[in-house]
Amino acid sequence: MDPSLLTKQQALDQLDFFQKKKVPLFGIEILRQVDGEWESSIYKTIWFSSQRGVYTKARTFIRHQMAGEWQMAEFKAAIER
DSSP states (O other): OOTTOBOHHHHHHHHHHHHHHTOOEEEEEEEEEETTEEEOOGGGEEEOSOOTTHHHHHHHHHHHHOOTTOOEEEEEESSOO
């Protein structure tokens, strides 16, 4: 498994870390595994044009979108974990 992919709880924990360190967050992609390949959807990706309220929006997006077969998240942030 790709080390940049996080489970729901790991993603929420990582988001808390980003918020504490004030890491700019540019987007989140939610993925599912299909036939051994990771797949995303336009409906499971969010891009942030501003940092205003970004952590609250990201937390809400993760909580609502990571359900069922959509079990992994990947952050688009300014630094690596």
